[in-house]
Amino acid sequence: MHALIVFCHPEPRSFNGALKEVAVETLQRQGYRVEVSDLYAEGFDPLERPGHYVERVEPETFFPLTEQRHAYEGGTLPVDVKREIERLERADLVILQFPLWWHAQPAMLKGWFDRVFVYGGLYSGRMRYDRGRFPGKRAMLSVTTGAPAPTFSRHGRSGHIVALLWPIHYSLYYLGVSVLPPQVTYGVQGGGLSYQDEAAFRERLEAEKAAWARRLEGLDGEAAIPFAGWDDWNEQGVLKTEHPRAWQP
């Protein structure tokens, strides 16, 4: 079994960095071959733009999806995008490790979605959702937040964590991947716990590392988040009332 950990934090000695290390060690102990996409360390370019495409279909005007498909089909995708796609293809399990910044993934990781999930290659009008490119793969977010857990509850001040992560989960499902419930580590900064308070930081870190390792050890038995699929939608792309099994915010 192969695992890919996409790690997005500018500081390796961060809480996120520690959780990434735990995942590497725990999965290796379970027999996984583990690869890490360390986006900051590898200098991943998060910006989709004309400069990435050498042979343009439309040299005058930049249509991102047109150029993505053309580059995929012609084998001229940018080197970093090719590498990330190969990593995805090898992976049975994909873990995204990142801090929640402004109610979403940091720009670096958002750019990984924008550039790597290539139109005409990783998805198309016909190849998406439960008919997506990667059936059988599993993915999972491991997220840290600054604010404490109660503020992320259904009517919490920080926003419902299920709603905040839904756009990211749904983007993974768009590729046909099964998405496991996220590992959310709350209140890493703020809420009385500061990185600078070394003792509290260490204690909390060790507890969260242990919890994360335990979770990873039992991952095989976990059920994926249910999403609607093609059989559930009518020709307008709206849920048929007789198939109300899937929830969205």
Add this chain to the structure above:
Amino acid sequence: MHALIVFCHPEPRSFNGALKEVAVETLQRQGYRVEVSDLYAEGFDPLERPGHYVERVEPETFFPLTEQRHAYEGGTLPVDVKREIERLERADLVILQFPLWWHAQPAMLKGWFDRVFVYGGLYSGRMRYDRGRFPGKRAMLSVTTGAPAPTFSRHGRSGHIVALLWPIHYSLYYLGVSVLPPQVTYGVQGGGLSYQDEAAFRERLEAEKAAWARRLEGLDGEAAIPFAGWDDWNEQGVLKTEHPRAWQP
């Protein structure tokens, strides 16, 4: 009155570029002084990282919020961040013009949130939500989507547009800004309408430009999206049951 248009698209000759131009012209006609942050054209750096901070509080380990506050207080913020904050400070109205990529704003615009909304300057534990830094300012998203409108309805295949935009709206509200309902232009790519179909593109574009101009002309009378505020939350940061006025996904 000042308006700031934050424009995020790699191609000026795009649908987004055309809508941006309409906003500039329409607002100027109404007497606004209009500034444009053209993130791609200006080469904005979307990545929060140690290299932006010359005088570090913690030279060993990079804690983004710690360095943001320190740089704000010491006047050593990066030049581009300073410029964007000054533009925000001047603006009575802020419009974000962008395409929806992977259920969110493109990485470039996400990075504008990550870097410009500086801790200790634009917000703090005490200065946020309805006690935020920018009361009286109004903000609004103008978003294009690839998929057609019905798929973004409450039970639509693309996800409920209200839920998808909520994290971005809430991030603006976090700064104390009043957020107007978004201008969403659906089905710009896909759904039978292709950029490359020149006649259909032109016709649709002209219709959408006119609709956008009409909307902008009547903006003064529009009511903002309601959000909960400090009086609505208990000490855990959860909505008090007696104040259920605010909705979140």
